[in-house]
Amino acid sequence: MRPKSRSHTVDKNMLGVFRYSRRAITLVWQTSPSLTIGIALATLISGLLPAAMAYVGQLIVDAVVAAMQHYEDSKTLDYRTALNYVVLEGILVIATAAAQRSLAAQQAILRLLLGQKVNTMILEKAQTLSLAHFEDSEFYDKLIRARRDASSRPLALVNKTFGLLQNAITLTSFAILLWKFSPWVLVLLVAGALPSFIAEAKFSGDAFRMSRWRSPEFRHQNYVETLLAREDHIKEVRLYQLGQRFLQRYRNIFTTIFNETKRLILRRESWGFALGIIGTLVFYGAYGWIVTDTVIGAITLGQMTMYLILFKQGQSAVSASLTSISGMYEDNLYLSNLYEYLEQPTANTSPLPQKNSTQGPQPNDGIRFEGVTFHYPDAAKPALSNINLHITPGQSLAIVGENGSGKTTLIKLLTRLYEPSEGRILLDGLDLKNWDETALLTRIGVIFQDFVRYQFIVGENIGAGDDSRFDDEEGWKHAAQLGKASDFIGELEQGYQTQLGRWFKGGQELSGGQWQKIALARAFMRQDADILVLDEPTAAMDAQAEATIFQHFQEHTKDKMAILISHRFSTVRLAHEIIVMEHGEIKERGTHESLLKQQGQYAHLFTLQAKGYR
Numbered sequence: 001m002r003p004k005s006r007s008h009t010v011d012k013n014m015l016g017v018f019r020y021s022r023r024a025i026t027l028v029w030q031t032s033p034s035l036t037i038g039i040a041l042a043t044l045i046s047g048l049l050p051a052a053m054a055y056v057g058q059l060i061v062d063a064v065v066a067a068m069q070h071y072e073d074s075k076t077l078d079y080r081t082a083l084n085y086v087v088l089e090g091i092l093v094i095a096t097a098a099a100q101r102s103l104a105a106q107q108a109i110l111r112l113l114l115g116q117k118v119n120t121m122i123l124e125k126a127q128t129l130s131l132a133h134f135e136d137s138e139f140y141d142k143l144i145r146a147r148r149d150a151s152s153r154p155l156a157l158v159n160k161t162f163g164l165l166q167n168a169i170t171l172t173s174f175a176i177l178l179w180k181f182s183p184w185v186l187v188l189l190v191a192g193a194l195p196s197f198i199a200e201a202k203f204s205g206d207a208f209r210m211s212r213w214r215s216p217e218f219r220h221q222n223y224v225e226t227l228l229a230r231e232d233h234i235k236e237v238r239l240y241q242l243g244q245r246f247l248q249r250y251r252n253i254f255t256t257i258f259n260e261t262k263r264l265i266l267r268r269e270s271w272g273f274a275l276g277i278i279g280t281l282v283f284y285g286a287y288g289w290i291v292t293d294t295v296i297g298a299i300t301l302g303q304m305t306m307y308l309i310l311f312k313q314g315q316s317a318v319s320a321s322l323t324s325i326s327g328m329y330e331d332n333l334y335l336s337n338l339y340e341y342l343e344q345p346t347a348n349t350s351p352l353p354q355k356n357s358t359q360g361p362q363p364n365d366g367i368r369f370e371g372v373t374f375h376y377p378d379a380a381k382p383a384l385s386n387i388n389l390h391i392t393p394g395q396s397l398a399i400v401g402e403n404g405s406g407k408t409t410l411i412k413l414l415t416r417l418y419e420p421s422e423g424r425i426l427l428d429g430l431d432l433k434n435w436d437e438t439a440l441l442t443r444i445g446v447i448f449q450d451f452v453r454y455q456f457i458v459g460e461n462i463g464a465g466d467d468s469r470f471d472d473e474e475g476w477k478h479a480a481q482l483g484k485a486s487d488f489i490g491e492l493e494q495g496y497q498t499q500l501g502r503w504f505k506g507g508q509e510l511s512g513g514q515w516q517k518i519a520l521a522r523a524f525m526r527q528d529a530d531i532l533v534l535d536e537p538t539a540a541m542d543a544q545a546e547a548t549i550f551q552h553f554q555e556h557t558k559d560k561m562a563i564l565i566s567h568r569f570s571t572v573r574l575a576h577e578i579i580v581m582e583h584g585e586i587k588e589r590g591t592h593e594s595l596l597k598q599q600g601q602y603a604h605l606f607t608l609q610a611k612g613y614r
């Protein structure tokens, strides 16, 4: 795997526009070897045919001149040779059309396959990454961009690379024919085209570097775009009348990017024009040379025709190559982004050998946090410091604490979404990192504050709690009963088959509290889980409903471990043990009664809330 820093190094080499061509071709080859060969062949044939046609053109003119001469000398008609050449040219034209059509068809088919392959690679990679990656804005942006152009960019780069190759073949075959006229004319033509070529490659490289450097601004602009145009944001933006402010921000970012891009475009085009003139002058100088040689009889009329065609087509091949080069930097940008994403080191960075145990040495020991400290990547202060905890089966633990005190972070560590920076977490006496991932995760059922509202049918939203019973209708109903969701589901027109959310036709939106009941039912679906975690999933319900649900939850999880995060003391008091967190540390712990006796933070907050209810 390449280290990140190297892939970030911007290649100063002018030939840098080709830096991802090899990888793009490899990707295409892996997608379909037969189509790659087919495209390469069609490209080769399309590259050679123009020279062949120019050559036959010469033969036609010379044959016509010879036939005319023959008629003048003998007064008999013999133009079969000329006609044969005409037929041959017709065949070559058909062959050209066939090669081009087959190229287009193969490219279109390959585009579909390649888009699917790249998207699958991106999504497969996403499954191996840690949560920290998704929380890193720059990385997340890479993922989004990689997916956006997955079906077009790699193929575009391959097409341009092949297109350049085709033009190179055409120009080489032209060069072979021109060689006969004079090697010097060739030297002149190459020398004339070279400045434009170098300029184009250089400016493309500059544009590539600029786009990379400007990528945070582009990202910012995209973000403002979503604020202004997405249903989940537009409500608040309208109400607070932020539209104009955000639009102005959108324009300002554009102006910064625009001025610089404009300068680059103008520089590129004026240099392109100036250097292009050199090429044109040289070109027409050589043209005049050919015409003169024909007039003085050094070459035949047929040869002149051929050379003129070679010149004209040669010039368009050169300009097509320049266009390809200037388009390549964008494709490069895409591929550099794609490969940086695909080469991101994966989740397990622990230097310790990983074991994959499916059970611990002390069954029923439960969960232990031993001196656990945790820093989020790049965070100055730890989100958790020196946490010590023990929860045994049949016990429930409630975590309270002000916002940002580390409650959710603790759950993220318990579910192995992150690894502790110091200390360790044990389940049945075995460090979490030595657990087989599947064995560990089947034992845990979590509902986060921001649980997923799948835009699927009601039943599947519940079934998502247990992949092995995803479609189990009886299971859905049982879990819905435990989650207190069956009543309102019964009132939905299509019951468990009701499509939820607004994304798809006929979808129905639920209230916040109803969604939470679905989420609870989802947790109950996880039959084999003996660690159940509720991270404020009932916040949208009233205090009474929350307490009832938790009580009910405890009854159904008697031999299990239940962890509840809540700001409501009326629910919290029902737990066997309560911990109070502050700035990532456990400040107080005990039962409701013992904590009240301590007269500390818990007692203070409880009294405050109790007063509010009175």
Ligand SMILES: Nc1ncnc2c1ncn2[C@@H]1O[C@H](COP(=O)(O)OP(=O)(O)OP(=O)(O)O)[C@@H](O)[C@H]1O
Binding pocket: 135, 376, 377, 379, 383, 401, 402, 403, 404, 405, 406, 407, 408, 409, 410
């Ligand atoms: N992904 C993250 N990256 C960096 N810092 C984070 C991240 N998530 C949380 N934090 C920080 O870690 C600390 C603890 O956050 P956490 O989400 O655990 O708090 P919480 O107690 O669950 O809060 P709340 O009651 O508001 O849900 C906070 O200071 C927060 O800013």
